[in-house]
Amino acid sequence: MKATITAIAHSVPSEVYDNQWFEDKIETTDEWIRTRTGIRERHFAPEGQGVTDIILPAAQEALRRRGLTPADVDCIILCTVTPDRVFPSSAAILQRKLGAINAWGFDLAAACSGFVYGIYTAAKLIESGAVRNVLLCGGDKMSAIIDFTDRATSVLFGDGAGVVFMEPGTDDAVGVMDAILKMDGNGEQFLHQKAGGSMRPPTIETVTNREHFVYQEGQSVFKSAVKGMADVSYEIMERNGLSAADVAWLIPHQANLRIIDATADRMGLSKDKVMVNIDRYGNTTSGTIPICMSELYESGRLEQGDNLVLASFGAGYTWGAVLVRWGLPRIQSEEGLA
Numbered sequence: 001m002k003a004t005i006t007a008i009a010h011s012v013p014s015e016v017y018d019n020q021w022f023e024d025k026i027e028t029t030d031e032w033i034r035t036r037t038g039i040r041e042r043h044f045a046p047e048g049q050g051v052t053d054i055i056l057p058a059a060q061e062a063l064r065r066r067g068l069t070p071a072d073v074d075c076i077i078l079c080t081v082t083p084d085r086v087f088p089s090s091a092a093i094l095q096r097k098l099g100a101i102n103a104w105g106f107d108l109a110a111a112c113s114g115f116v117y118g119i120y121t122a123a124k125l126i127e128s129g130a131v132r133n134v135l136l137c138g139g140d141k142m143s144a145i146i147d148f149t150d151r152a153t154s155v156l157f158g159d160g161a162g163v164v165f166m167e168p169g170t171d172d173a174v175g176v177m178d179a180i181l182k183m184d185g186n187g188e189q190f191l192h193q194k195a196g197g198s199m200r201p202p203t204i205e206t207v208t209n210r211e212h213f214v215y216q217e218g219q220s221v222f223k224s225a226v227k228g229m230a231d232v233s234y235e236i237m238e239r240n241g242l243s244a245a246d247v248a249w250l251i252p253h254q255a256n257l258r259i260i261d262a263t264a265d266r267m268g269l270s271k272d273k274v275m276v277n278i279d280r281y282g283n284t285t286s287g288t289i290p291i292c293m294s295e296l297y298e299s300g301r302l303e304q305g306d307n308l309v310l311a312s313f314g315a316g317y318t319w320g321a322v323l324v325r326w327g328l329p330r331i332q333s334e335e336g337l338a
């Protein structure tokens with residue numbers, strides 16, 4: 001039996017911030033941001049909201065589309081690096097807000113690879129029979145950890161979330177077919193948050209030194225990402241005997257259009273098979289892949305039996321590729337697009 005996606009939805013905060021907004025605040029240009037990253041605008045949630053507030057509407061919509069209630073959820077896996085609090089888990093907070101009274105669950109912190117790690121974890125829990133279903137959430141409120149005075153990182157990120165509902169499939173030809181997941185802790189030095197954890201708890205000094213924000217050495221991460229994401233995406237095609245013609249969509253993590261293009265080139269895919277929305281959302285970390293998948297679904301571009309390659313690279317380093325064979329029928333045009 002294969003685990004399969006039986007509903008999907010996404011949500012982003014309503015407030016949009018274009019590149020010009022940054023031009024007024026830091027030394028940057030719309031042209032630099034567009035040509036180096038592919039980003040035109042992103043959404044930020046207001047202060048006082050946590051990542052669970054971004055996820056909640058998507059979770060509710062996914063359940064509505066599946067025709068189930070929160071009480072039907074068995075397990076919540078919430079992928080994020082911007083939890084509402086260090087503890088309790090954001091999965092527990094979402095459980096309460098959603099009213100998923102019968103669910104257990106946990107947070108999964110694999111940064112930009114959160115969703116690919118999460119979908120594999122959810123699939124294995126379902127396939128083993130340990131749970132009947134998983135509400136798999138990927139989202140981040142990156143605006144909470146962006147240094148808005150740092151031009152090298154602040155322009156890259158956005159807030160947003162996607163949610164998939166996963167259950168045992170009735171057809172072994174569809175579902176989560178394969179996954180290749182990787183990790184190399186040597187990447188820590190190039191992408192991390194300096195303070196706030198147990199090694200360096202918050203103090204007045206850490207706050208003054210702005211150590212609670214994303215620290216990234218962009219070029220080092222870029223070089224590893226180009227190789228890591230392309231290699232693993234090619235490998236998953238090869239080991240499943242798929243040619244470029246067999247792949248319907250590459251659904252890549254949206255960190256930089258140049259990384260996405262390099263991955264597509266390595267797979268031999270034309271641009272019309274690559275889902276890109278970095279221009280509208282920036283890098284929403286754990287949210288990028290489920291938001292992309294949800295937008296493809298909502299726009300009627302996913303067909304039953306489509307081979308989807310999900311691919312990511314992020315902090316850790318963590319990276320991976322997952323092969324999903326799509327099982328849902330096309331969305332009815334007027335359904336659920338509220």
Ligand code: UT7
Pocket residue numbers: 027028029032033036037112151152153155156217218219220221222225254255256259283285313314315
């Ligand atoms: O999702 C998690 C994983 N993260 C990634 O995959 C991100 C990987 N890295 C990247 O996408 C790219 O490295 C960046 C988009 C972050 C940066 O692009 P880059 O082409 O690697 O630029 P760079 O860091 O080499 O900087 C080039 C120049 C520098 O100026 P000098 O030293 O050449 O005078 C930067 O100071 O661009 C400057 N710069 C900017 N200029 C205008 C950096 N940020 C900006 C900015 N506006 N916002």
